[in-house]
Amino acid sequence: MIVFEELKWKNFLSTGNKFNVINLNDKKTNLIVGTNGMGKSTILDAITFVLFNKPFRKINMPQLVNSVNNRDCLVEITCTIGPNSYKIVRGIKPKVFEVWENGNMLQQDAAIKDYQEHLENHILKMNYKAFTQIVVIGNATYQPFMKLSPNDRRNIVETFLDIDIFTKMNSLLKSRITETKEKINDVSYKYDLSHEKIKMAQTILSNSEESIQKKIDENNSQIEKKEVAIAVKNKQIEDLNEEITAIVFNQDQTNKVQEKINKLNEYLTTFKTKKKSAEKEINFLEANDSCGTCKQIIDPDFKEKNLTEKKESVSKLDGVIKQAQDEISKANTTLTNYLENLQEIKERKSQIDRTKIDLDYLQKDVDRIIKENTSLLKEKKDNLEKNKEEYQLLVDENQKLSDNRDLLLSEQHLHSIAAVLLKDDGIKTKIIRYYLPVMNKLINKYLHLLDFYINYSLDENFEEKVKTPSRDSFTYNSFSEGEKLRVDLAILFAWREIAKSKNSTNTNLLLLDEIFDSSLDNSGIDDFLRILDALTEDTNVFVISHKGDSLFDKFTNVIRFEKVNGFSKIM
Numbered sequence: 001m002i003v004f005e006e007l008k009w010k011n012f013l014s015t016g017n018k019f020n021v022i023n024l025n026d027k028k029t030n031l032i033v034g035t036n037g038m039g040k041s042t043i044l045d046a047i048t049f050v051l052f053n054k055p056f057r058k059i060n061m062p063q064l065v066n067s068v069n070n071r072d073c074l075v076e077i078t079c080t081i082g083p084n085s086y087k088i089v090r091g092i093k094p095k096v097f098e099v100w101e102n103g104n105m106l107q108q109d110a111a112i113k114d115y116q117e118h119l120e121n122h123i124l125k126m127n128y129k130a131f132t133q134i135v136v137i138g139n140a141t142y143q144p145f146m147k148l149s150p151n152d153r154r155n156i157v158e159t160f161l162d163i164d165i166f167t168k169m170n171s172l173l174k175s176r177i178t179e180t181k182e183k184i185n186d187v188s189y190k191y192d193l194s195h196e197k198i199k200m201a202q203t204i205l206s207n208s209e210e211s212i213q214k215k216i217d218e219n220n221s222q223i224e225k226k227e228v229a230i231a232v233k234n235k236q237i238e239d240l241n242e243e244i245t246a247i248v249f250n251q252d253q254t255n256k257v258q259e260k261i262n263k264l265n266e267y268l269t270t271f272k273t274k275k276k277s278a279e280k281e282i283n284f285l286e287a288n289d290s291c292g293t294c295k296q297i298i299d300p301d302f303k304e305k306n307l308t309e310k311k312e313s314v315s316k317l318d319g320v321i322k323q324a325q326d327e328i329s330k331a332n333t334t335l336t337n338y339l340e341n342l343q344e345i346k347e348r349k350s351q352i353d354r355t356k357i358d359l360d361y362l363q364k365d366v367d368r369i370i371k372e373n374t375s376l377l378k379e380k381k382d383n384l385e386k387n388k389e390e391y392q393l394l395v396d397e398n399q400k401l402s403d404n405r406d407l408l409l410s411e412q413h414l415h416s417i418a419a420v421l422l423k424d425d426g427i428k429t430k431i432i433r434y435y436l437p438v439m440n441k442l443i444n445k446y447l448h449l450l451d452f453y454i455n456y457s458l459d460e461n462f463e464e465k466v467k468t469p470s471r472d473s474f475t476y477n478s479f480s481e482g483e484k485l486r487v488d489l490a491i492l493f494a495w496r497e498i499a500k501s502k503n504s505t506n507t508n509l510l511l512l513d514e515i516f517d518s519s520l521d522n523s524g525i526d527d528f529l530r531i532l533d534a535l536t537e538d539t540n541v542f543v544i545s546h547k548g549d550s551l552f553d554k555f556t557n558v559i560r561f562e563k564v565n566g567f568s569k570i571m
Contacts, residue, residue: 001538002506004507006025007043008076009050010072012045012064014567016066016567017072026540029556030558031559033545033546034562037563040561042568043511044057047136051119051124062092066567075091076089085101099118129155129156133492184408184409194397208383209380216373219373226362227366260331261328261332265328279310285303429460440456443458446489447490450489450490450531493531508538509542510541514546529554
């Protein structure tokens with residue numbers, strides 16, 4: 001409950017540089033009197049200005065400043081809400097707006113507008129429209145509940161039923177829904193992008209593997225070809241070596257033939273020497289009959305015999321020599337052939353050397369290609385592991401995005417459910433339906449107390465249904481001004497009673513401006529005063545009137561406004 005305690009103002013409208021002060025929580029019923037223009041209604045403007053930064057009457061903000069002093073316009077109000085005490089200060093020239101809680105001024109970290117919203121939403125828990133429906137009623141600019149639009153009626157009722165929180169929640173929910181939708185769109189975009197990255201990574205991985213494998217296959221094909229060439233070269237070397245082996249066998253024969261020739265030449269030389277010696281002896285014997293050394297006569301028979309033997313020996317030696325020469329000739333032919341084979345050996349060895357060089361080049365190529373394949377296989381493995389890691393990171397990221405999207409979609413689903421509950425025809429309507437019979441009962445209760453016997457009810461859209469005892473149907477606008485005022489008062493008291501039961505918009509203060517001076521007749525005034533007497537002890541009523549002494553005895557306290565030196569002052 002809000003218990004307003006004290007209101008004071010200076011340099012406000014017709015009030016001068018000294019504070020006018022009213023205790024708002026002293027007397028149960030208070031009558032504010034004074035002739036026209038004395039500043040009675042200033043209290044209404046002061047209290048709505050300090051609380052909501054707007055006067056009750058249609059007055060421009062600069063006009064609120066006293067035109068004589070033209071500065072230091074200031075209004076202060078104190079109240080208690082639960083265990084906390086508050087002082088609210090607002091001024092013009094200079095601009096002032098302060099909210100004090102338990103002696104400490106609240107920090108204005110945000111803009112003034114937000115500061116005002118904090119005051120209304122978190123401290124007062126009531127806005128201007130609600131305040132003017134349960135606290136203030138007057139002739140000046142007061143707009144009765146039934147003259148408000150259905151939407152405004154609903155908002156006011158929601159305020160003192162404490163269900164305007166659902167409207168605020170719905171507003172926040174709409175913001176959340178928009179935010180969640182944007183998040184879903186963002187996450188969906190990132191998810192689709194991540195999915196494309198995964199597909200791209202798969203393609204890159206596949207292409208990389210295919211490219212490397214293609215190169216490995218090409219290398220393996222080259223290896224096979226070169227291994228075939230190596231096998232051919234090895235066979236060539238093997239064949240050449242076999243040919244050399246065969247030729248080397250003949251080399252042994254060459255040596256034997258050379259040895260034979262050498263022996264034959266030795267024999268030939270010996271035979272030729274013997275032949276020459278025999279021919280020398282034959283020539284000597286034929287030319288001489290005596291010994292050339294001892295001079296003795298050679299026996300003719302001996303001579304003839306020796307000649308015959310020597311000639312026979314020469315003839316034999318000629319045959320042997322001829323045979324030896326033939327053998328040597330044959331051996332030389334054989335040797336020539338063997339020497340030609342030695343050239344073939346050299347050529348074969350040269351071919352082997354050349355083939356070995358080719359074979360070495362081939363083997364080096366094979367080794368190089370095998371090394372390249374090993375490197376390619378390692379690259380393939382490394383790329384595979386690297387791409388697998390990157391792929392897994394992408395998959396993990398994609399999964400997180402998917403989970404986040406699912407979470408947001410779930411949140412969106414919950415939001416949609418909440419939106420159904422929070423919309424006007426949702427939970428708020430159910431609560432209003434629950435309270436409508438109570439509202440209508442209270443309205444009719446106060447109508448009867450005001451001696452106005454009709455059946456007045458509001459529907460879910462806060463449209464009125466009126467039936468008279470004669471069962472004729474009426475509307476609010478079809479009533480007289482006095483009857484309308486009775487309806488307005490009945491609704492006011494009904495709202496206050498409902499607000500009191502809800503506590504959040506409950507307050508001790510009730511301000512009534514000139515209701516006795518307009519449409520209420522004497523009977524209506526008496527009925528109204530009976531209602532005021534029936535109000536609880538924690539209600540402080542302030543009635544503004546210029547009827548004067550006729551009402552003094554009906555109130556516990558009278559507050560008189562007068563003009564002193566041109567300034568309104570409480571006497």
